[in-house]
Structures are given as structure tokens and as C-alpha cells.
Amino acid sequence: MSRAYLAFTEKGMALAHRLARALPGSVSRCGAGGVRLAEWTSTQFAQADALIFVGAVGIAVRAMAPLLEHKSTDAPVLVISPDGRFVISLLAGHWGGGNSLCRHVAALLDAVPVITTATDCGERPALDLFLRTAGLRILDWDQLPPAQACWLEGRPLPLWDPCGAVADGEGGAFLRQEDLPEQEGPALCVHWQRLPARQGRLRVALPSLVLGLGCRKGIPAPLVATAVEGLLLRHGLEPQALAALATVTEKAQEPALQELSRRLGLPLLTFDAAELAAVTTPHPSTAAGERFGCTPFSVCEAACLLAARQLGTTGATTPGDEGTLPVSQGRLKDGPLAGTGNGQQADGTGAPVARLLVEKAKVAGQLTLAVALSDRGLRRNDD
Incomplete structure (x- = not known):
């Protein structure tokens, strides 16, 4: 600091x-x-x-x-x-x-x-500080005051959190909702999906998505930025829910990827080709395998899966230690995702699980994109 x-x-x-x-x-x-x-x-x-x-x-x-x-x-x-x-x-x-x-x-x-500050003068922690400590990102700052007032006054704050990202706050209580709240009044809504804004709804992004990228050398930065924005919009994914970017080691210094990392304020995680080739994905590329001298693999799909599993909250992992990752098949098509289930694909190890949300998308013959979800966005609160 x-x-x-x-x-x-x-x-x-x-x-x-x-x-x-x-x-x-x-x-x-x-x-x-x-x-x-x-x-x-x-x-x-x-x-x-x-x-x-x-x-x-x-x-x-x-x-x-x-x-x-x-x-x-x-x-x-x-x-x-x-x-x-x-x-x-x-x-x-x-x-x-x-x-x-x-x-x-x-x-x-x-x-x-x-x-x-009022919360520090009383017995309750600040709601925004509580959310930040939980690793969440507030989207609707203009909706924070009514939610904060509800919190300070000791009234239960309606909470829609299907992934179980929020624990009951110290000195504060939540009224958990099964469905996205539509009633008047303040409500806290936590997810990685792009949620509609409305009065009283405090939307909070759950950083659990990883964007995988593969690209040709010298790709223009504006092309990458526009493609990423369009991909997230088409699939109903909240941009602030991105936790990291991922690619192959050889692309670590690609200017367009560095610029995207800087602009989004996200780390660019990289993996060796051999690590990526060990990951089972829906769309392996023979050309990628030949270039890097290994079995066919998909840079964008494998990279986002490895990074998502590494970022999983049930335990940190080191790239290269995981072997084949469980992948949920099926291409996302139109609109936002419905429920994702509990995300517990059975690998029998108890290790963090990654799920492929958006399979490889090709852009202008120069770029491939994919999105994976870490287990933080898969797990649900069973209380």
C-alpha cells in the first residue's frame, strides 16, 4: 500500500x-x-x-x-x-x-x-464493508443507503443469494429469499448473472467467472474489448463478476491482453501448453496441439477452467497439479442462465470444481473466448 x-x-x-x-x-x-x-x-x-x-x-x-x-x-x-x-x-x-x-x-x-460513520458509532458493521470483506462488488451504489438504513435499524434485509456467497452478518440479519425479490423496499441480490436494475434492489456481483482467451499475435485491443463485452452481454453475464482472465503462457505479453487486463483491473493468469493439453474440453484444436508440440487442446476453454479451479474457494490449487477437470457439456445459447444446480460434478477428490459456462466462441478468425465458473458461483446455501 x-x-x-x-x-x-x-x-x-x-x-x-x-x-x-x-x-x-x-x-x-x-x-x-x-x-x-x-x-x-x-x-x-x-x-x-x-x-x-x-x-x-x-x-x-x-x-x-x-x-x-x-x-x-x-x-x-x-x-x-x-x-x-x-x-x-x-x-x-x-x-x-x-x-x-x-x-x-x-x-x-x-x-x-x-x-x-454511523455504523462505526453503533454496534453494527457497515453493510458495504461487510460486502467488501466477503469479496463482493457493489453495482448499485445509489441503492446502498436504503439497504444500509434497514441494516442499521436492525430490520431483516431481504437477501437473494442462490450461490450461498453471503453469511449472516455480524450484528445484522438477512431474510433469505428463494426467488429474486420483486417487492418494494430494499433487497440485496447477489449473483454472477446480469440482473435487471430496479428501485430498492441492491445488486452485488459475485466474482466467480473466469474469461479464457486465445488470440493471434498483434490482435487489435479494441477488437478484443468489443468481443468480450458482446460475449458477456449475449450470455447474460455480469462484467463485474469476472475474477480473472486466463490464457497460455506464450500470450502473457500480448499487448491487447495486457490492455484488457489493465482496463478491467483483473489479473491475467497464464498456463503452460502442457498443462492446458491435460484438460478435457469440448473443442480441442489440432492446430494448437501442433504449434505447441502436444495433444490437441483449446487454449481459451482449458485456460479458463484451470484458472477457475485454481480460484475455487474450497482450496487453492497450483496449475499443473489437477489433471483432467470435470466439464459440464452443453453450449449456452440465448439469454441468461437458469439455475446451475449445486455444481458438484463427481470427481471424488473434494477439490474445487470448475464448470464451463460458455464454450469456445471464435471472433474474426483472430480470437477465441470461453467463460468458466469457479465453485464459488456453483455452491448453494443449504440452510
């Missing part, structure tokens, strides 16, 4: 350097020949993971105000009083981790943490 400290006095600089020894980061001084406040704030807000001012709250507020965009993307900001007695969580307390950082810094300084 990168941190940026800004002080305004010699005493503040000493405090910032003291903190930087425990929590490494850049230390700057404003004034006295140092940095300019607006320029420093603009640069660090875009680059650093957290900003820590040692000075007055008002200075920090005025500096930050023009830069604020959304709580889901803003960096956490702390303000430490010049005497080091108080540490104030000013911005991105929940989703950005500012409140947690505030407590940590206060403990290092033997100071008082000042946290004003």
Missing part, C-alpha cells in the same frame, strides 16, 4: 517521518519552499493508496473537494492533528479502508481515532 504524508510545520514533519518508518510512504512539506498544496493533493490522490495530512481538517477538506468522484473509487484520507492527539478518518472510511487505517495510525501514535 502506497501512502503519501503532507505536513505544514517542522513538528508535523517529524510526526510524518515517524509514521513513515512504521507505515512507509512519501513525506512532503507544504510551504517553506516545499510542495504546492493543490498540485500535491491532485497528484497523490491519483497515485497513492492513502493520503495523510498532518494539520488542520479545513485545509484537507478544501484541497480534496475538487477531486472527489465516488466512494467506490476515492482514496482514503486521514487528518492528524498537529499535536498528534487525534487521527480523523475524513474520506473513504468503509470501502476505501480509511477507518481501519485510522485505527492503526492512532494505535501507533497512542492517539484518539475519530471515526464518525
Whole structure:
């Protein structure tokens, strides 16, 4: 985590350097020949993971105000009083981790943490923080306040979670639903499918999909981006439910795949050809086998299956250790998926299970795509 400290006095600089020894980061001084406040704030807000001012709250507020965009993307900001007695969580307390950082810094300084978010002042955890801790991604930030209010007031929050991704919250309760809630009022809906938006419905993506890619050298990045967007849309898959991209090792540095990884903020996982060739898939390619000197295999299908199984929540796996993976046959055609069952294909090992959701799709003779589902999206809550 990168941190940026800004002080305004010699005493503040000493405090910032003291903190930087425990929590490494850049230390700057404003004034006295140092940095300019607006320029420093603009640069660090875009680059650093957290900003820590040692000075007055008002200075920090005025500096930050023009830069604020959304709580889901803003960096956490702390303000430490010049005497080091108080540490104030000013911005991105929940989703950005500012409140947690505030407590940590206060403990290092033997100071008082000042946290004003409602959930931290009461006995219940913040709903958005609870969801983030569960590894989920909020889609409808405008629907969070009514759900948060329901949560804070102790009223059971309707929850549609067919994959069993959400446990009952600490200090909070859910009213679990068998069907997608259609009633008025707040409801929490968790899945990897693309769900319709509606008033009161807080849609949350379950990151459990892996996109496998095979491509020709020098493929244009816009072609890849457009093809991926279209594939997900056609099959009713939520883009924010993607957990990773996957391909063969030889394509790790392909510019178009690197650009897609960067744009989506997802890791690009790679596997050796021999590992991919060991995976049974519906559409193995003789050409791929000949190129890499092994049995025919499908780069996109095998890569997404291996990555999905590696990302399975019942236990981490190492590529190359798994041999043949169980594959659910049958091409996805029109519309979103219906139920997926419990996903427990019988391999007898208890290892994470991967299911192929979208079989190999060919694009313009230059690209192949496939989508697999990790066991996190297959398992269901049996309670």
C-alpha cells in the first residue's frame, strides 16, 4: 500500500517521518519552499493508496473537494492533528479502508481515532464493508443507503443469494429469499448473472467467472474489448463478476491482453501448453496441439477452467497439479442462465470444481473466448 504524508510545520514533519518508518510512504512539506498544496493533493490522490495530512481538517477538506468522484473509487484520507492527539478518518472510511487505517495510525501514535460513520458509532458493521470483506462488488451504489438504513435499524434485509456467497452478518440479519425479490423496499441480490436494475434492489456481483482467451499475435485491443463485452452481454453475464482472465503462457505479453487486463483491473493468469493439453474440453484444436508440440487442446476453454479451479474457494490449487477437470457439456445459447444446480460434478477428490459456462466462441478468425465458473458461483446455501 502506497501512502503519501503532507505536513505544514517542522513538528508535523517529524510526526510524518515517524509514521513513515512504521507505515512507509512519501513525506512532503507544504510551504517553506516545499510542495504546492493543490498540485500535491491532485497528484497523490491519483497515485497513492492513502493520503495523510498532518494539520488542520479545513485545509484537507478544501484541497480534496475538487477531486472527489465516488466512494467506490476515492482514496482514503486521514487528518492528524498537529499535536498528534487525534487521527480523523475524513474520506473513504468503509470501502476505501480509511477507518481501519485510522485505527492503526492512532494505535501507533497512542492517539484518539475519530471515526464518525454511523455504523462505526453503533454496534453494527457497515453493510458495504461487510460486502467488501466477503469479496463482493457493489453495482448499485445509489441503492446502498436504503439497504444500509434497514441494516442499521436492525430490520431483516431481504437477501437473494442462490450461490450461498453471503453469511449472516455480524450484528445484522438477512431474510433469505428463494426467488429474486420483486417487492418494494430494499433487497440485496447477489449473483454472477446480469440482473435487471430496479428501485430498492441492491445488486452485488459475485466474482466467480473466469474469461479464457486465445488470440493471434498483434490482435487489435479494441477488437478484443468489443468481443468480450458482446460475449458477456449475449450470455447474460455480469462484467463485474469476472475474477480473472486466463490464457497460455506464450500470450502473457500480448499487448491487447495486457490492455484488457489493465482496463478491467483483473489479473491475467497464464498456463503452460502442457498443462492446458491435460484438460478435457469440448473443442480441442489440432492446430494448437501442433504449434505447441502436444495433444490437441483449446487454449481459451482449458485456460479458463484451470484458472477457475485454481480460484475455487474450497482450496487453492497450483496449475499443473489437477489433471483432467470435470466439464459440464452443453453450449449456452440465448439469454441468461437458469439455475446451475449445486455444481458438484463427481470427481471424488473434494477439490474445487470448475464448470464451463460458455464454450469456445471464435471472433474474426483472430480470437477465441470461453467463460468458466469457479465453485464459488456453483455452491448453494443449504440452510
